Amino acid sequence: KNQVEQSPQSLIILEGKNCTLQCNYTVSPFSNLRWYKQDTGRGPVSLTIMTFSENTKSNGRYTATLDADTKQSSLHITASQLSDSASYICVVSDAGGTSYGKLTFGQGTILTVHP
Amino acid sequence: DAGITQSPRHKVTETGTPVTLRCHQTENHRYMYWYRQDPGHGLRLIHYSYGVKDTDKGEVSDGYSVSRSKTEDFLLTLESATSSQTSVYFCAISDGSNSPLHFGNGTRLTVT
Numbered sequence: 001k002n003q004v005e006q007s008p009q010s011l012i013i014l015e016g017k018n019c020t021l022q023c024n025y026t027v028s029p030f031s032n033l034r035w036y037k038q039d040t041g042r043g044p045v046s047l048t049i050m051t052f053s054e055n056t057k058s059n060g061r062y063t064a065t066l067d068a069d070t071k072q073s074s075l076h077i078t079a080s081q082l083s084d085s086a087s088y089i090c091v092v093s094d095a096g097g098t099s100y101g102k103l104t105f106g107q108g109t110i111l112t113v114h115p
Numbered sequence: 116d117a118g119i120t121q122s123p124r125h126k127v128t129e130t131g132t133p134v135t136l137r138c139h140q141t142e143n144h145r146y147m148y149w150y151r152q153d154p155g156h157g158l159r160l161i162h163y164s165y166g167v168k169d170t171d172k173g174e175v176s177d178g179y180s181v182s183r184s185k186t187e188d189f190l191l192t193l194e195s196a197t198s199s200q201t202s203v204y205f206c207a208i209s210d211g212s213n214s215p216l217h218f219g220n221g222t223r224l225t226v227t
Contacts, residue, residue, distance in 0.1 A: 004157065031212065031213070032213055034215065034216075036216075041220070041221075042220050042221070043119075043205050043207075043218030043219050043220050043221055044158075044205075044216075044218050045218070046215035046216065046217070049213070049214075049215055051213070089157070089158070093212060093213075103160070103216075104157070105157030105158040105159070106157055107155070107156065107157050108157070
């Protein structure tokens with residue numbers, strides 16, 4: 001069964017500090033890995049998408065890494081801001097032949113940034 | 116935000132009543148999806164559509180039906196709502212399997 005595990009479940013940091021969120025997956029065959037940010041009461045918003053051949057992708061202060069050999073990904077947030085407080089969701093797409101790509105969602109890491 | 120509108124944003128209904136949630140997009144994307152989000156679970160796919168009148172089941176489709184008569188509209192119907200269908204429902208759209216999903220802001224449904 002395809003699974004995506006995220007850690008930690010929740011994290012509290014001070015404004016201005018950096019943090020790293022982890023994602024381990026057992027999805028096969030692998031197509032791509034995505035990170036989403038979900039603010040309270042809103043839908044998830046895409047941060048990055050990485051395919052098998054990409055091991056790093058940045059979006060502003062967000063940098064995602066992918067190790068397809070160990071099936072691990074991380075999301076690093078630099079110089080955190082209060083607006084970074086949100087749930088961060090790791091999503092893995094399989095390459096099972098469907099045109100829409102079957103997605104497996106992690107449960108998310110809840111990040112709280114304190115002033 | 117991508118042009119996705121979900122309606123209603125909140126709904127309270129009684130067990131056994133039918134409920135229809137609407138998703139409207141202005142992006143002309145081919146694929147549309149309905150997900151539910153519950154505590155302790157990741158987002159779970161209910162149904163998806165890959166074109167007008169082309170739909171298929173997701174992993175939690177029991178008790179739900181969908182229809183897509185126009186590119187821009189995707190309806191989710193609970194034929195007879197149950198308390199286990201209390202959830203937040205998200206509509207999403209995409210261009211294809213390697214494209215990002217764009218989500219609406221959700222409909223919070225409470226079945227009493």
